[in-house]
Amino acid sequence: MQSGEGKIAGAADVGGTNTRVGLVREDGKIIRIEKFPTPVQGKPGDIPLAIASTLLEIADGIPLAGLGVAAAGPINAREGYLDHPPNIPFNIVPITAPLKEAIRLPVTFRNDCRAAVLGEICAGGARGYDNVVYITISTGIGGGVFTNGRVITGRGGNAGEIGHFPVDTTYNLPCTCGLYGHWEGYASGRGIPIFFREWCTVHDLPCAEMTTPGILRLTAEDIRYSGFRDALAKVNGRGLSTVIAAYDPECIILDGTVIQSNPDLLDQALMCTDRYLDLPVCLLSPLNGDAPLIGAAMTVFHPEMI
Known part of the structure; x- marks a missing residue:
């Protein structure tokens, strides 16, 4: 050394x-x-x-x-x-x-997201903030919460499972946990293709072909439907609104392959968040995963x- x-x-x-x-x-x-x-x-x-x-x-x-x-x-x-x-x-x-x-x-x-929020506090985009929520939107959706000097862990280390916040009852899509209507079931890398297929079905619009049973091939061109972008923005807005109302953070750090590859999803979601509380600073993680x-x-x- x-x-x-x-x-x-x-x-x-x-x-x-x-x-x-x-x-x-x-x-x-x-x-x-x-x-x-x-x-x-x-x-x-x-x-x-x-x-x-x-x-x-x-x-x-x-x-x-x-x-x-x-x-x-x-x-x-x-x-x-x-x-x-x-x-x-x-x-x-x-x-x-x-x-x-x-x-x-x-x-x-x-938990990886509880560790990640500490990484952002100590060496990332959340330095200088006392109340922070870290959100990863990738294969799944997870979160970590830091407030007044400590990471919130809960009974067994699982506090902050924001991917399982309910965000929808219209499509009632299943989540990986087995329940329905959760944020992860709609807006994660695993959930977006399923949400897209269901949205197309409901609106009687053509959808991408299935490559294998249960797996949808989804490309940027396939999301040319502005209506689906609006639906996804509303779901993400509900998730962010719940995070803001629950934790009142000064700063939200977003990470994960889905949001880092599609930063416009954040701008769209912010347009759909409630204004019950003031919007915090929202930014993408600078720590490259x-x-x-x-x-x-x-x-x-x-x-x-x-």
Whole structure:
């Protein structure tokens, strides 16, 4: 470690497809990173073992302050395990205990969006704000809430599941959780094609062809219907309105492949938000998708915030 760089922590961001493990400085700078397919073909314990072996390899003797792990929920932060994750084919995935045993360092474990809001507070677009909501709109929709010095975690670490806010009763589309009318079921990367197909059906308009049963091919040209853009904007506006009314943030940071690739969706949604409370600052994350990984490291450096 060079003089002036500060401490270094290990960080892991566990996804259903890939897992990233990195070394992150106290100022949020990622200095090393490795990505590998999340091992889902064997046993649940293969996941923490892969994280540990990768961390030890990339650290290569560098002293670490600890390891922070972020993962899409549901999680049990208190007991340290993933609890029936929808994108990983195991009921329970132990995280904290096997990692502590393997690396002999302190280990923190948080939902990826709860970690991400801390990443934005410490090293991203939310620096200087005391009340922040982080929203990711990608394959799913998730959120993290920071208020007055702490991340809101709830009983088991799952507070801020904004993707499951109800936003519609007209189309009553199913969500991945099995219930209906939730934001994620309409405006996520998984939900938009389904919403589009249903909207076209209701309005008796031609729709993109199905490539395989249950999967819709959706292109930018297919969303040429301004009416569908309006419908999607209204749904996103309802989601943002609920976030604003629930948490009264100074700043909302938006992230994820859907919103980062289509920034106009934010402008359209803001036109459809309620004005019961003043609009906060709303902006796209400047961290290039690394907010969960950086935030995982920040849970090591700033345990008082979690």
